Amino acid sequence: MTITPVVTVGIDGSESARAALDWAVEYARAHGASLRLVNGLELPEPSPAYTPYPIGDVRDAVEKEACEALDAARTRVHETAPEVEVTTAVVAHPPVPALLEASGHSALLVVGCHGWGEFAGLFLGSVSASVTAHAACPVVVVRGDGAGRTAAPVVVGVHGSGDEDATLETAFGEAARRRVPLVAVSAWSDVTLENAAGAIVGAWPTWDRLREEAGHRLEATLRPWRDKYPSLHVGTMVVRDRPAAALLDRSAEAQLLVVGSRGRGGFAGMRLGSVPRRLVHHAHCPVLVVRHAEE
Known part of the structure; x- marks a missing residue:
């Protein structure tokens, strides 16, 4: 029985993540691999005294945004490479532990060069830096125009x-x-x-x-x-x-x-x-x- 290798991609809806996804699609197509798109939830710390919104509402909003990012990414794969099998996962852990856990079951982990969230100006966000250093499989950081x-x-x-x-x-x-x-x-x-x-x-x-x-x-x-x-x-x-x-x-x-x-x-x-x-x-x-x- 032939086991299809899995390429895991970190997804957060950013341009950097889309570049990583596009690179991973071509890699998966060439290597006969499937794609697993992962979005780890960066939930806010509970502090009701400092937010006008219930913590449950904030959590629901974050999860909804993560699902929307994954749905958009899956659609992008189907449109460009319909032959590539795709699965998605919203993981109830911050991005770093979510991707590190996934790396133990992956042939390759692909991430963008910027951090999760809104700090796109940072060179190599904390997520990319951490997973490159600690992943259990090879890691590709997609950056530049190569x-x-x-x-x-x-x-x-x-x-x-x-x-x-x-x-x-x-x-x-x-x-x-x-x-x-x-x-x-x-x-x-x-x-x-x-x-x-x-x-x-x-x-x-x-x-x-x-x-x-x-x-x-x-x-x-x-x-x-x-x-x-x-x-x-x-x-x-x-x-x-x-x-x-x-x-x-x-x-x-x-x-x-x-x-x-x-x-x-x-x-x-x-x-x-x-x-x-x-x-x-x-x-x-x-x-x-x-x-x-x-x-």
């Missing part, structure tokens, strides 16, 4: 730590499915001391040598994936820059940026490394954060 660059490459950040098979599997698969090139980016300015260990006596490694060594590591990391996807055009970039800065630059010309949840130097207790955290705040295209197997 989703419209259908001929643009998929970009993947490679740090060469040896524990990024899940990240590379996702990146190669997405590029192959979209029939676009894959660009693997490795930034090497922060590996100087790592490569220079033991070089206190003798010549300090030159930047040219560090760049060459970083390039060799990158090619070795990619080799088994090139063999698995022989028809996929794979480009590489080894740059003298901080990883986040290098990937942000590339995101301006990409349709999707794929990164692991932890970068070089991460540890098991770190749910979201500094590089993916900065990317989901500032990238110019959707960012797919892949979880490590042990997380």
